[in-house]
Amino acid sequence: MADASPHLGASDGANLIPPVPRISIQSFCESVDVAAVVEEAARDRRLSKAHVKTHMGGVPAAIEAFRSAPTPNLIVLETYSDRSVLVQQLESLAEFCDPGTKVMVIGHENDIGLYRDLISRGVSDYVVAPIDPLGFIAQISHLYHSAGGETIGRLIAVVGAKGGVGASTLAHNIAWSISRQLELQTVVADLDLAFGTAGLDFNQDPPQGIAEAVFSPERLDMNFIDRLLSKCSDTLSILAAPVTVDRAYDLAEHTYDGLCDILRSTAPCVVLDVPHQWCGWTKRVLVGADEVVLVAAPDLANLRNAKTIMDSLRALRANDRPPRVIINMTGVPKRPEIPIADFAKAMEIEPIGIIPFDPKLFGSATNNGQMLAEVDGSSKIVEMFDDMGRQLMGRSGPRRAKKTLLESLRRLGGLKAS
Structure with a gap:
């Protein structure tokens, strides 16, 4: 009723x-x-x-x-x-x-x-x-899925409109922001088995990872997945890719179904780092995600690809909100760019993030196996990732301010406010 x-x-x-x-x-x-x-x-x-x-x-x-x-x-x-x-x-x-x-x-x-x-x-x-x-x-x-049933987490799939636009870097930093800022248990699953960068970005080299789950579907359960996770912090874990080319990764359309179902019931937030390719399994992962994030640079090829993917996913996900768009690497010196307003008009959607070109910040983080917040926590770009993370998790409130020691003591009653 x-x-x-x-x-x-x-x-x-x-x-x-x-x-x-x-x-x-x-x-x-x-x-x-x-x-x-x-x-x-x-x-x-x-x-x-x-x-x-x-x-x-x-x-x-x-x-x-x-x-x-x-x-x-x-x-x-x-x-x-x-x-x-x-x-x-x-x-x-x-x-x-x-x-x-x-x-x-x-x-x-x-x-x-x-x-x-x-x-x-x-x-x-x-x-x-x-x-x-x-x-x-x-x-x-x-x-x-009654109140007493299993917890269902949110699947966020991040994909680039074109290779080399930084989709993986953005996916990993969004996951880091969600786990740190919202204090939610978060899992990053690197779906690029041959060339994934999650292990590098988080400075992890686990002996096992997502490949074991992909090629042993009969063993899939919570305990098995838990053994494959590599812990990066108290609230963040990754399923790293093997990054080897000693075999062909011709995956079936339903390859990731079981893994995604288990991850949903394991963590409140799962970020899927989806490689830039269009095939049966990538299409199924994107269609099945709760949120799709499309990363593009402000040039013509990215606009064309982003528009093509957007139109396809809008048709396939008729009852969902359209994919979110992040425009990355804006303001590259001497490079002609499509204005953000024109890009958004062609896509018929406003981007949730516009990330400026900052080779020093991104380069330092990549080479050191760190997140942007670990390199420069006060950067405006880090604040952007916090804002995007809250939007993707349905949290519309203001960014949580960090308490000073004095404020914490006052709250505990250790000092009286003057």
């Missing part, structure tokens, strides 16, 4: 809706409007693992269908019937339901008494039409 469960149509929280697990769903609709919503929802990335079928005929059709067929994990029923008829129909359907099958009813009567009656009879949820695709997905996700 609309007032008793997560709001249908609340698109502001789209990125907080956990993906629905690998379940089978069959819907039995009475109106073409609800059937169209279910079919559109089935194409959303959050239902990509579920198997969804849509039928017409409402509850009577469901009763007839399951007389001789096993029931799916979830049955969705649309009904215009009054309470007494609906209860009778549900009792008939219950005779054929397998143990563990959940039932969601979509009704056209906003009645708290009806909601309570249906819940007491074993119905998993009752929602009131009209519904929209994202709201429908949110209801299903809520059924399988």
Whole structure:
């Protein structure tokens, strides 16, 4: 029911809706409007693992269908019937339901008494039409990710519009800022198996890393991933790439699915460092992420590529916000650049970050295996990364100011304010 469960149509929280697990769903609709919503929802990335079928005929059709067929994990029923008829129909359907099958009813009567009656009879949820695709997905996700379930972290995929634009450096520093500024457990996963730089940037040389997870999918679980993580700080760990070319990395489209699912349940924030290439698995990773960050330099090739990727992802992620854009390496001496305003107009989106060209700061950090904040914590660029990290994690508040020793003592009561 609309007032008793997560709001249908609340698109502001789209990125907080956990993906629905690998379940089978069959819907039995009475109106073409609800059937169209279910079919559109089935194409959303959050239902990509579920198997969804849509039928017409409402509850009577469901009763007839399951007389001789096993029931799916979830049955969705649309009904215009009054309470007494609906209860009778549900009792008939219950005779054929397998143990563990959940039932969601979509009704056209906003009645708290009806909601309570249906819940007491074993119905998993009752929602009131009209519904929209994202709201429908949110209801299903809520059924399988209750308050007592696993923690679902946010996946942030960072990719360059062109090679050499500094996407990996930005990904690593964004992750560092999130872990440091927001004090959230964060994992950086370097998906560039052949040439990844996470190990170099964090001055780590772990004996194991992401390759072990990729090539041993049968061993994937939380304990296995935990052994592969290399700890950089109390709140930041990395899955480093092997950086070897002794084999070809022709990865299948679903290669990273299991790893991403486990990382989601392990850390509140996961930053995926995605290499600049377009293939089945990179496309799937970008489509499946909660946030996509597109890094580009202010030149024509970057603008063309960024626009192409943006248009593709907008179409594939219809219920998500568009990818975020960061324009990197602006103000290079003597280099003609596309003005930021023209770049943003062509992309039809304002960038969340405009990073100036600073070869001394970035060069020192890269060569020393440090983050920018470790080289110069007072830099304006470091503040930009903190701001971008808060935006990507849905934190809109001001940057947390560091307390002085005097302020800390006053807070503890050790000194009186004058």
